[in-house]
Amino acid sequence: xxxxxxxxxxxxxxxxxxxxxxxxxxxxxxxxxxxxxxxxxxxxxxxxxxxxxxxxxxxxxxxxxxxxxxxxxxxxxxxxxxxxxxxxxxxxxxxxxxxxxxxxxxxxxxxxxxxxxxxxxxxxxxxxxxxxxxxxxxxxxxxxxxxxxxxxxxxxxxxxxxxxxxxxxx
Amino acid sequence: xxxxxxxxxxxxxxxxxxxxxxxxxxxxxxxxxxxxxxxxxxxxxxxxxxxxxxxxxxxxxxxxxxxxxxxxxxxxxxxxxxxxxxxxxxxxxxxxxxxxxxxxxxxxxxxxxxxxxxxxxxxxxxxxxxxxxxxxxxxxxxxxxxxxxxxxxxxxxxxxxxxxxxxxxxxxxxxxxxxxxxxxxxxxxxxxxxxxxxxxxxxxxxxxxxxxxxxxxxxxxxxxxxxxxxxxxxxxxxxxxxxxxxxxxxxxxxxxxxxxxxxxxxxxxxxxxxxxxxxxxxxxxxxxxxxxxxxxx
Numbered sequence: 001x002x003x004x005x006x007x008x009x010x011x012x013x014x015x016x017x018x019x020x021x022x023x024x025x026x027x028x029x030x031x032x033x034x035x036x037x038x039x040x041x042x043x044x045x046x047x048x049x050x051x052x053x054x055x056x057x058x059x060x061x062x063x064x065x066x067x068x069x070x071x072x073x074x075x076x077x078x079x080x081x082x083x084x085x086x087x088x089x090x091x092x093x094x095x096x097x098x099x100x101x102x103x104x105x106x107x108x109x110x111x112x113x114x115x116x117x118x119x120x121x122x123x124x125x126x127x128x129x130x131x132x133x134x135x136x137x138x139x140x141x142x143x144x145x146x147x148x149x150x151x152x153x154x155x156x157x158x159x160x161x162x163x164x165x166x167x168x169x170x
Numbered sequence: 171x172x173x174x175x176x177x178x179x180x181x182x183x184x185x186x187x188x189x190x191x192x193x194x195x196x197x198x199x200x201x202x203x204x205x206x207x208x209x210x211x212x213x214x215x216x217x218x219x220x221x222x223x224x225x226x227x228x229x230x231x232x233x234x235x236x237x238x239x240x241x242x243x244x245x246x247x248x249x250x251x252x253x254x255x256x257x258x259x260x261x262x263x264x265x266x267x268x269x270x271x272x273x274x275x276x277x278x279x280x281x282x283x284x285x286x287x288x289x290x291x292x293x294x295x296x297x298x299x300x301x302x303x304x305x306x307x308x309x310x311x312x313x314x315x316x317x318x319x320x321x322x323x324x325x326x327x328x329x330x331x332x333x334x335x336x337x338x339x340x341x342x343x344x345x346x347x348x349x350x351x352x353x354x355x356x357x358x359x360x361x362x363x364x365x366x367x368x369x370x371x372x373x374x375x376x377x378x379x380x381x382x383x384x385x386x387x388x389x390x391x392x393x394x395x396x397x398x399x400x401x402x403x404x405x406x407x408x409x410x411x412x413x414x415x416x417x418x419x420x421x422x423x424x425x426x427x428x429x430x431x432x433x434x435x436x437x438x439x440x441x442x443x444x445x446x447x448x449x450x451x452x453x454x455x456x457x458x459x460x461x462x463x464x465x466x467x
Contacts, residue, residue: 053375061378069422070199073215073453084215084457107281110247118282119199119210121342121374124386 063131212244269296298325308361
């Protein structure tokens with residue numbers, strides 16, 4: 001007869017292996033997809049919400065304090081992003097509505113590593129939105145652009161057509 | 171010769187000291203509960219170290235001071251793992267190491283919903299002298315803890331514990347309910363228990379200045395927990411129950427202090443439990459470890 005202690009050990013090892021596999025699958029998923037795309041998934045009602053602290057003179061400073069406490073580890077001290085999380089100065093973020101940012105903060109992007117921040121009371125999440133919207137937008141392509149390079153057609157629409165792409169027909 | 175508890179305590183503090191040197195701190199936003207869990211997990215890559223104590227009065231025996239060290243790590247945004255070391259001092263008797271626990275919490279749904287479920291799985295290897303009362307299950311009662319350490323420590327338990335954590339935060343209030351099913355793997359019946367809690371920060375808006383005594387740094391609430399019998403005798407008969415106000419103080423210096431006086435609600439319960447805890451969160455612990463081993467942070 002099998003010893004109970006050995007049996008328990010085997011169950012524990014199997015459970016640990018399953019959890020590790022789940023973690024690895026999650027990490028793979030997180031590296032492939034764009035977190036920016038999640039902003040577009042905000043329901044229209046949520047995206048249309050206005051920031052109730054928009055005219056609060058302390059909202060940006062309070063939001064900066066909250067950002068330093070909770071967000072800099074992944075988004076960087078200057079919100080320019082890093083290996084774990086994207087830049088918050090990117091056009092995708094800066095052009096989003098306050099409501100969409102609030103929705104994303106509330107729900108997180110759990111499969112891609114962004115935690116749910118509904119544990120912060122609602123006014124604090126709006127303060128964070130105020131701070132994020134106060135950031136100077138990035139002038140250079142965001143870190144995410146490397147994963148999703150601009151196509152030739154997009155480049156032509158965004159800027160003057162580069163000379164070397166123009167073919168002169170005699 | 172150094173005994174085992176002293177050696178473990180030394181290891182714990184050396185490890186904690188080393189973390190101060192390698193990890194980046196961040197202010198934590200901890201719940202004030204000692205027994206109830208809400209649906210919020212540790213941030214990915216963050217490690218929280220916590221020391222907690224329970225002082226309990228004991229009729230028909232000696233009062234006790236049980237304590238545990240806790241390592242809580244955010245493996246992903248949907249999975250948090252924790253490891254506990256338990257011990258206790260029973261006054262006029264002895265101080266003993268009582269076992270360890272390994273716990274996992276997994277978030278089921280990707281987004282916030284009206285109610286947010288989290289699955290909880292724990293394996294415990296503890297002795298019969300364990301008195302941390304981190305959960306009350308089955309027919310647990312005050313009389314169980316009156317057994318002298320020298321006898322109680324002879325009993326060893328391998329226990330599997332499953333919980334369904336349900337939680338919701340609305341207008342600053344967190345409401346959480348936990349249902350517990352535990353089984354001693356040595357052919358004992360399933361035992362059941364519950365915990366419910368409600369808490370709220372004293373202020374919902376953050377102040378613009380860095381401050382220790384701002385109202386938003388304090389979270390206060392109430393929790394209630396107890397046993398629900400076992401598979402053969404489910405219900406409130408011969409079970410113990412507690413009501414406990416809770417308060418947490420989240421300091422900007424990255425520490426969290428928690429305090430909770432608990433009161434027994436029936437004759438099977440300890441009359442009074444006083445719990446306190448101190449925790450520190452280390453953000454970026456996973457990245458720091460990856461750097462040490464030359465991996466990708």
